[in-house]
Amino acid sequence: MNELSSFISPQFITELQSQGLRLEEPDKNARRGGAGPSDLKAVTIDGRTVMIPIFKSSENESPFVACTPKEHGISYIRHSSGRVIPVSFPSQPRFYDLKTSDGIPYSHIATLHSSDVLATTVLQSCVRYTNRKKSCQFCAIGQSLEAGRTI
Numbered sequence: 763m764n765e766l767s768s769f770i771s772p773q774f775i776t777e778l779q780s781q782g783l784r785l786e787e788p789d790k791n792a793r794r795g796g797a798g799p800s801d802l803k804a805v806t807i808d809g810r811t812v813m814i815p816i817f818k819s820s821e822n823e824s825p826f827v828a829c830t831p832k833e834h835g836i837s838y839i840r841h842s843s844g845r846v847i848p849v850s851f852p853s854q855p856r857f858y859d860l861k862t863s864d865g866i867p868y869s870h871i872a873t874l875h876s877s878d879v880l881a882t883t884v885l886q887s888c889v890r891y892t893n894r895k896k897s898c899q900f901c902a903i904g905q906s907l908e909a910g911r912t913i
């Protein structure tokens with residue numbers, strides 16, 4: 763186990779996922795809306811990719827701040843304690859630039875989660891979502907459909 767592996771413990775990942783990540787620069791590729799939790803960003807830390815809630819810098823007091831990524835998505839997370847952790851952000855898949863023959867962006871049909879999980883929602887409704895008292899509070903399946911980001 764190298765020095766970084768011993769630092770990147772399950773407790774560290776849990777803390778990062780609980781407190782979220784502030785971004786130096788807004789990320790237009792972050793997942794917004796859809797079924798299940800949204801406003802997440804895939805972050806690869808010590809070879810493992812995890813989904814982390816993200817915030818604009820001014821909105822949150824999280825002690826974790828991600829520097830603007832350089833070439834190939836290489837970045838760093840700074841903790842308010844002064845610690846710096848090297849990370850990378852998986853690139854946007856090439857199929858996001860493609861469309862079907864009738865003009866539907868592939869990204870509206872399926873999205874990449876983490877670095878190697880392709881997900882699609884076949885039925886864009888849910889018996890729970892129609893009642894906000896019963897629906898999962900983090901879910902935005904209806905908003906992404908209304909905004910035209912899914913089909």
Ligand code: SF4
Pocket residue numbers: 797798799887888889890891897898901902903
């Ligand atoms: S409200 Fe429905 S679609 Fe949304 S996360 Fe919950 S079960 Fe899934």
